[in-house]
Amino acid sequence: MALREQSYLVLLALSDGPLHGYGVIKAVQELSEGRIRLGAGTLYGALDRLAGEGMVAVVKEEVVDGRHRRYYDLTGHGRNLLAEETVRLARLAATAQRRLRLQPGTGV
Amino acid sequence: MDAYERRCRLLMRAYPPRFREYRGQEVLGTLLDLAAPGQTRPTFRDSLDIVRGGLLTRLRDRPPAGQWIGYRLFGRLVPDRYRMWVRDDLNSTLYFFHTPFLRFMLIIPLLTGINEFLGVEEFLRVHGAGLLNWPIPVAFGLAARSANATRRRARDWYGLGRIDAS
Numbered sequence: 001m002a003l004r005e006q007s008y009l010v011l012l013a014l015s016d017g018p019l020h021g022y023g024v025i026k027a028v029q030e031l032s033e034g035r036i037r038l039g040a041g042t043l044y045g046a047l048d049r050l051a052g053e054g055m056v057a058v059v060k061e062e063v064v065d066g067r068h069r070r071y072y073d074l075t076g077h078g079r080n081l082l083a084e085e086t087v088r089l090a091r092l093a094a095t096a097q098r099r100l101r102l103q104p105g106t107g108v
Numbered sequence: 109m110d111a112y113e114r115r116c117r118l119l120m121r122a123y124p125p126r127f128r129e130y131r132g133q134e135v136l137g138t139l140l141d142l143a144a145p146g147q148t149r150p151t152f153r154d155s156l157d158i159v160r161g162g163l164l165t166r167l168r169d170r171p172p173a174g175q176w177i178g179y180r181l182f183g184r185l186v187p188d189r190y191r192m193w194v195r196d197d198l199n200s201t202l203y204f205f206h207t208p209f210l211r212f213m214l215i216i217p218l219l220t221g222i223n224e225f226l227g228v229e230e231f232l233r234v235h236g237a238g239l240l241n242w243p244i245p246v247a248f249g250l251a252a253r254s255a256n257a258t259r260r261r262a263r264d265w266y267g268l269g270r271i272d273a274s
Contacts, residue, residue, distance in 0.1 A: 020137075021135070021137070021138035021141075022138050022142065039153065039154050039156075039158065040138045040154065041159070041160055041161020042157055042160075043138070044131065048168075068133035068134045069137055
């Protein structure tokens with residue numbers, strides 16, 4: 001099953017360990033080199049969907065400076081799916097590079 | 109509460125109450141984290157994103173069209189997983205506007221048909237009761253009564269006096 005880029009980036013953001021909502025937004029921004037800055041509505045829509053599909057789960061809740069935070073983490077299923085999708089994307093990128101007759105690492 | 113937070117809370121009304129009860133503080137916390145120092149309102153893009161997220165959430169956890177019509181028009185109860193949607197629907201002030209209205213729109217052609225077909229108005233007039241347009245108040249009464257009955261039945265069935273959003 002192919003993941004949407006947004007869902008893929010959210011899962012990838014969580015692969016390093018649990019993060020709260022704002023942490024995910026920052027991590028996704030970093031991973032996408034500033035290209036994608038999720039809004040709160042989009043983020044929680046994606047997290048709800050991923051939680052509904054059993055890919056992420058809430059692991060911790062806390063209140064910091066009066067702000068409620070829930071931490072999300074990948075489930076085993078989420079991690080497997082992320083790994084599969086990464087292999088698929090790598091294969092696709094390799095194929096694309098072959099087609100474009102580029103050598104990997106040329107930076108073009 | 110500063111202006112930024114107040115505006116965020118206002119925008120978050122796009123989300124259904126059941127979501128706000130359970131996740132509202134968390135989403136608000138994230139919105140506060142997103143704010144730059146001195147920012148007095150969420151950016152236009154962020155505002156749109158919250159409203160969009162709220163409306164999509166409302167669409168996502170409502171019963172499918174067939175069940176929605178059965179519930180709204182005929183008072184058929186929906187599966188248990190939608191009980192929080194039912195709770196919000198029953199608590200909404202709109203309930204006593206849209207539900208009786210839609211049922212009224214359903215009943216009125218039936219009563220008008222009966223009126224025409226059986227000649228009720230003519231019968232009443234002959235017997236000294238000139239009740240012109242009787243289907244309108246009767247349909248209204250039936251619609252309001254059935255909306256109320258659905259509300260009571262749903263409250264009992266889902267135990268809505270007891271449950272909360274958790």
